[in-house]
Amino acid sequence: MIRHKTREVRVGNFTIGGDAPIVVQSMLNLPPENIEANIAQARALEQAGCQIIRIAVPGRAGLDLIRPLKQAVNCPIVADIHFDYRLALAALEEGIDKIRINPGNIGSMDRVRQVALACKDHGVPIRIGVNGGSLEPEILHRYGGHPTPEAMVESARYHIGLLESLGFYDIVLSLKSSDVKTMLDAYRLAAQTFPYPLHLGVTEAGTPKIGLLKSAIGIGSLLADGIGDTIRVSLTADPAEEIPAAYDILKAAGRAQKGVTIVSCPTCGRTRIGLIELAKQVEEALRDCEKPIRVAVMGCIVNGPGEAREADIGIAGGNGEGVIFRHGEVLCKVPENQLVETLLRYIDEM
Helix, strand or coil, X not given: CCCCCCCCEEECCEEECCCCCCEEEXXXXXXXXXXXXXXXXXXXXXXXXXXXXXXXXXXXXHHHHHHHHHHHCCCCEEEECCCCHHHHHHHHHCCCCEEEECHHHCCCHHHHHHHHHXXXXXXXXXXXXXXXXXXXXXXXXXXCCCCCHHHHHHHHHHHHHHHHCCCCCCEEEEEECCCHHHHHHHHHHHHHHCCCCEEECCCCCCCHHHHHHHHHHHHHXXXXXXXXXXXXXXXCCCHHHHHHHHHHHHHHCCCCCCCCEEEECCCCCCCCCCHHHHHHHHHHHCCCCCCCCEEEEECCCHHHHHCCCCCCEEEEECCCEEXXXXXXXXXXXXXXXXXXXXXXXXXXXX
């Protein structure tokens, strides 16, 4: 699968872009004044596999949260800042690892210059976050008042131009929309237009059920196209729910660097074992396995070594029993109640 090549940008201990693995992000959603609760949420995110954590910095309380967070977790911390350039400057002094800002909404060119030069001095990148719901009025007017993909890319071009004119190139770009089709078209156009790494996401995606569906279609489609360097699945839920969702999307799009991908059939009249429960047991048992393998759980010999031949290892059911196969070759036959145990033993040996 061909990867769209972008510039490399360093964020704390991670590289975004180039040939670097795709990075998973999330954002704290608690009032910044409650430092202990934010630390607990950040630790839960890190334990779940989050690699970069973003925080809102609406004022002094957000600034006071930066140092305690950096002491509590190893994840780089990103400051999300709007309108007040002084918050960006102060966040840099507190040790922030990345700034998320729109250069055009912090005022004069002198303010943009101050932020860009301070970020350059601190070795801190800037993510330009273009959102379909908050485009510049003059750009919207040129596109009939609608946040079209072309309007979003024009906004990105404007903001990028401000930073490039100051010799600043440590840029990450996002072009998010709550409309999946608009988001897809905007990112695809941006990938053809700019050399900078792309942060993928469907903004305001919704509650877990619809939010995951929209994110899987939007983020997953772009990943399958080879587009995207870092992702966030935005859900109206506990941020820790975003992390497994993000990794599942990476696996489904063939972009995961680690972890098990489960392949299982939907069952049919040929199935003579409790496949649904078996599949749940296998999924749960391998949830924390980091081996980059494809594991098949199939109901019968038709869907077993045949259709699942490309799996690294798998189960194919029979009548109260089943076989363990590896790359289409049968390894052994065991009773149904020993299938999961035997499969896991073979996986441990891989």
